[in-house]
Amino acid sequence: MSAFANSLASAAVVVTVGAVVVLWRHRLRSIVAALSVQGVALAATAALLGIHEHDRGLLAVAGLVLLVKAAVVPGLLARVVAANPGARESDPLVNVPASLVVAGLLTLGAFVAARPIVALVGGPTGRLVPLGLATVLIGFFAMVARRRAMSQVVGLLLVDNGIALVAFLVTSGVPVIVEFGSTLDVLFGVVVLRVLLARLSAAGFSDLDQLRSLHD
Amino acid sequence: MIVLALVAGLGVLATLTALVPRAVRVKLVAGLLGLVEIVGGATAIRVLATNHAIVGHTSSLVPFTGVRIDLTPLGALFTLTTAVVAIAATIHWVGYRRHAMSSVSLSSAFALFVTSLLLVPAAGDIVTFLVLWEVMALSSLVLVAHDHAKRDETRQAAWWYGAMTQGGAALITLGLVVLGGHAANPSFSAIAASASHLPAATRGAVFLVLLVGFGSKAGLVPAHVWLPRAHAEAPAPASALLSGAMVNLGIYGIVLARTLLGVGATWWWLVAGFFGVISALYGSLYAATSTDLKRLLAYSTSDNMGLVVIGLSASGLFAAHNAAASSLALIATLVLVTAHALYKSTLFLGAGSVQYATDERDLDRLGGLARTMPVTTAVIVVGALAVAALPPLNGFGAEWLVVQSLVHGLSGADPVTTVATAVFVAALALTGGLTIVAFVKAVGVGFLGRARSESAEHAREVPVSMRIAPAITAAACVALGVAPGLAITAISRASDAVAPNRSGLTATLSGFHLQALRSAVDPLALALGAVAAALVVAGLRRAGGPRTGAKLRVFEPWGSGRAVTSARMQYTATSFAEPLQRVFDDVLAPQHDLDVSHVLESRYYVERVAYASANDDIVERRLYRPVLALAAVLGVRARGLANGSVHRYLAYGFVVLVIALVVVS
Numbered sequence: 001m002s003a004f005a006n007s008l009a010s011a012a013v014v015v016t017v018g019a020v021v022v023l024w025r026h027r028l029r030s031i032v033a034a035l036s037v038q039g040v041a042l043a044a045t046a047a048l049l050g051i052h053e054h055d056r057g058l059l060a061v062a063g064l065v066l067l068v069k070a071a072v073v074p075g076l077l078a079r080v081v082a083a084n085p086g087a088r089e090s091d092p093l094v095n096v097p098a099s100l101v102v103a104g105l106l107t108l109g110a111f112v113a114a115r116p117i118v119a120l121v122g123g124p125t126g127r128l129v130p131l132g133l134a135t136v137l138i139g140f141f142a143m144v145a146r147r148r149a150m151s152q153v154v155g156l157l158l159v160d161n162g163i164a165l166v167a168f169l170v171t172s173g174v175p176v177i178v179e180f181g182s183t184l185d186v187l188f189g190v191v192v193l194r195v196l197l198a199r200l201s202a203a204g205f206s207d208l209d210q211l212r213s214l215h216d
Numbered sequence: 217m218i219v220l221a222l223v224a225g226l227g228v229l230a231t232l233t234a235l236v237p238r239a240v241r242v243k244l245v246a247g248l249l250g251l252v253e254i255v256g257g258a259t260a261i262r263v264l265a266t267n268h269a270i271v272g273h274t275s276s277l278v279p280f281t282g283v284r285i286d287l288t289p290l291g292a293l294f295t296l297t298t299a300v301v302a303i304a305a306t307i308h309w310v311g312y313r314r315h316a317m318s319s320v321s322l323s324s325a326f327a328l329f330v331t332s333l334l335l336v337p338a339a340g341d342i343v344t345f346l347v348l349w350e351v352m353a354l355s356s357l358v359l360v361a362h363d364h365a366k367r368d369e370t371r372q373a374a375w376w377y378g379a380m381t382q383g384g385a386a387l388i389t390l391g392l393v394v395l396g397g398h399a400a401n402p403s404f405s406a407i408a409a410s411a412s413h414l415p416a417a418t419r420g421a422v423f424l425v426l427l428v429g430f431g432s433k434a435g436l437v438p439a440h441v442w443l444p445r446a447h448a449e450a451p452a453p454a455s456a457l458l459s460g461a462m463v464n465l466g467i468y469g470i471v472l473a474r475t476l477l478g479v480g481a482t483w484w485w486l487v488a489g490f491f492g493v494i495s496a497l498y499g500s501l502y503a504a505t506s507t508d509l510k511r512l513l514a515y516s517t518s519d520n521m522g523l524v525v526i527g528l529s530a531s532g533l534f535a536a537h538n539a540a541a542s543s544l545a546l547i548a549t550l551v552l553v554t555a556h557a558l559y560k561s562t563l564f565l566g567a568g569s570v571q572y573a574t575d576e577r578d579l580d581r582l583g584g585l586a587r588t589m590p591v592t593t594a595v596i597v598v599g600a601l602a603v604a605a606l607p608p609l610n611g612f613g614a615e616w617l618v619v620q621s622l623v624h625g626l627s628g629a630d631p632v633t634t635v636a637t638a639v640f641v642a643a644l645a646l647t648g649g650l651t652i653v654a655f656v657k658a659v660g661v662g663f664l665g666r667a668r669s670e671s672a673e674h675a676r677e678v679p680v681s682m683r684i685a686p687a688i689t690a691a692a693c694v695a696l697g698v699a700p701g702l703a704i705t706a707i708s709r710a711s712d713a714v715a716p717n718r719s720g721l722t723a724t725l726s727g728f729h730l731q732a733l734r735s736a737v738d739p740l741a742l743a744l745g746a747v748a749a750a751l752v753v754a755g756l757r758r759a760g761g762p763r764t765g766a767k768l769r770v771f772e773p774w775g776s777g778r779a780v781t782s783a784r785m786q787y788t789a790t791s792f793a794e795p796l797q798r799v800f801d802d803v804l805a806p807q808h809d810l811d812v813s814h815v816l817e818s819r820y821y822v823e824r825v826a827y828a829s830a831n832d833d834i835v836e837r838r839l840y841r842p843v844l845a846l847a848a849v850l851g852v853r854a855r856g857l858a859n860g861s862v863h864r865y866l867a868y869g870f871v872v873l874v875i876a877l878v879v880v881s
Contacts, residue, residue: 093863106874109874109877109878110877112881113877113878113880113881114881115881116880116881133877137873137874137877140866140869140870140873141870143866143870144863144866144867144870145863147863152862152866
């Protein structure tokens with residue numbers, strides 16, 4: 001295997017492992033840190049592809065991803081966590097060992113489901129597509145299985161990172177304008193959710209199921 | 217092409233003009249809309265006169281497919297009919313201002329509705345057609361819901377109409393998309409070229425789907441339930457357009473299905489004919505028994521569309537063995553569609569004037585309007601005579617042609633077609649009788665005799681524009697009845713686009729001649745003969761009456777030898793239809809509620825009798841209500857799925873995603 005394929009695979013694996021770490025850790029600070037590491041890995045994926053393909057646009061995308069997904073978004077979330085440093089995901093709906101088993105099954109399922117895409121894309125990039133799909137599924141599962149509003153936001157960002165990983169690998173490079181648009185969307189979403197989270201914790205809510213009383 | 221773009225552009229401009237201040241809004245919008253109608257009508261006339269379709273394609277405006285225009289003579293006939301009806305409706309609308317029809321939303325919806333009605337027949341491909349169709353459906357929904365804030369009935373009507381029109385549009389989309397998927401491009405000409413290569417089962421299924429979809433727009437039973445509600449609740453100009461123009465487009469759709477799919481199998485037309493017969497009988501029966509003037513007209517629309525579909529089915533059934541009768545049936549159908557558009561819009565505009573003047577639609581509370589509203593009464597009488605298919609009005613020629621095609625189509629027919637044709641003729645005969653009952657009731661109870669309520673007593677004739685509008689369409693009814701020549705030429709050109717005319721039908725200034733079938737009729741001569749016969753009878757009666765000097769005194773039957781002194785001694789709409797309702801008791805199943813309370817001291821003395829009878833739509837009660845009740849129960853049960861937990865909602869999405877992945881892999 002070439003150095004390019006090896007380093008690309010490592011970066012993609014870090015993205016998926018970052019998602020697993022979010023399921024594994026209880027402390028919200030660690031969860032946000034995992035998100036940040038995942039952002040770095042995602043940017044590394046884009047940068048590797050950019051170097052390999054000699055595509056300056058993709059390098060610009062990598063810089064953008066590094067700025068927003070590794071620094072700005074985790075930073076915004078970290079400020080919410082900082083208001084309550086010891087906050088933990090104390091009582092998840094699905095406990096941690098079971099969650100890790102489910103994550104394993106989802107990764108397996110992603111490899112099965114992505115076979116047609118792997119065959120279509122081919123090469124070292126195509127083989128890694130299931131990792132992106134697994135990240136999407138694990139992120140979605142984190143939203144379902146975790147109680148804290150913060151975990152839900154992180155789950156949503158995991159889904160977005162997974163989609164971005166698949167996009168990089170399948171199209172070997174997204175146009176800057178497209179990536180710019182979608183990253184901006186995520187940024188706006190996080191800003192809004194951050195305000196919402198701050199308001200929720202100010203009102204004494206941290207568990208989303210407490211909001212059930214709003215149901216008509 | 218440019219002309220049609222002009223129509224669309226002016227229509228959009230008229231829609232936007234609704235934003236100007238209220239003081240000038242109606243005049244400006246109506247002026248622009250009049251221009252739209254005249255340009256649209258003139259374009260249609262040009263297509264019919266030159267017999268050349270207007271074809272065009274632009275790849276801008278709509279992504280992927282672009283906009284394709286193909287105004288054939290068939291479409292031009294529908295556009296022209298719509299233009300005439302729309303001119304009358306717009307003039308009526310100018311006078312209708314008092315009833316909040318001048319708001320921004322209603323003015324713009326009216327402009328958009330008229331424009332889309334004119335353009336739907338010009339659509340040349342699936343996307344253009346469906347977009348225009350939806351614009352038409354949604355803008356008319358706004359008009360139906362015009363009074364939603366005040367009246368619960370209006371809200372109900374809007375719900376029913378919205379649900380039915382969207383359901384129909386879904387079916388139409390399904391059918392057209394299946395056809396388009398097999399064609400080289402989504403244009404109707406490409407579909408017509410490729411549809412014959414489809415398997416027979418697919419073509420049959422597509423025909424059924426399109427028949428139900430377009431049939432619901434045409435108000436065929438059992439998909440008619442929106443029609444009496446929406447037509448009755450919409451403001452008069454909108455009702456006239458709904459019944460005089462939009463319903464026609466349902467028929468246009470069925471004819472379009474035939475041009476796309478070919479004549480097809482016998483069973484297609486047996487199914488269509490079945491719905492036609494049911495609609496004709498059901499509509500005319502309810503028209504004869506309803507007491508609400510606008511509901512009566514709406515049921516009569518259902519009845520007429522049933523007759524039209526009978527004609528279309530006859531044309532399809534005869535195509536294999538008798539080309540002359542088949543093409544004649546198609547022409548007769550189109551004549552009936554145009555005739556119906558003209559007389560029904562006359563009647564709806566007239567009914568709108570009555571409602572404007574009295575605030576009443578209930579015939580049992582009208583009466584005596586002939587004295588206070590002579591012009592409106594005159595146009596209603598013309599419209600009623602045309603519906604009843606009496607010479608020399610246009611309804612007569614149309615129904616005569618339908619009957620001729622049915623009678624002549626029998627030669628060479630196989631047993632199934634023979635039986636079906638016999639049923640068609642019987643349905644036509646019964647429907648004709650019931651329609652006469654309905655309109656004798658409408659005119660006799662609503663406009664003659666004495667006023668039955670304060671508001672009818674003090675009715676004043678409506679503003680001049682509201683008198684002119686129905687008079688225009690009424691004049692067209694008379695003109696097309698007396699001198700059908702030009703219209704028949706245009707209509708046979710329109711039907712040539714579907715099937716070549718083999719009937720040898722020609723129409724002169726004063727009558728129809730069927731050379732191939734050796735048959736002819738002259739409506740004007742018939743009418744003059746009838747008038748002459750009536751004069752002779754009247755003269756004989758006078759001659760045979762009492763000698764000069766003795767005074768002839770006439771008394772009301774059951775009046776005990778006295779003249780009618782109280783409005784309550786007259787026939788009401790309910791009592792007039794009562795014998796008929798008794799005959800058809802098993803079909804109509806009216807609900808009676810008799811509540812007798814006795815005096816306390818003796819059971820032989822009655823203190824109070826309360827009687828209520830309701831004659832609501834039986835299809836709605838027996839077919840739709842149970843389904844709706846079931847849906848409501850399921851909806852309440854399904855509420856348990858949504859318990860407010862965000863996690864649960866996320867889990868639903870997650871599970872569906874995983875299942876989708878499993879299914880895909």
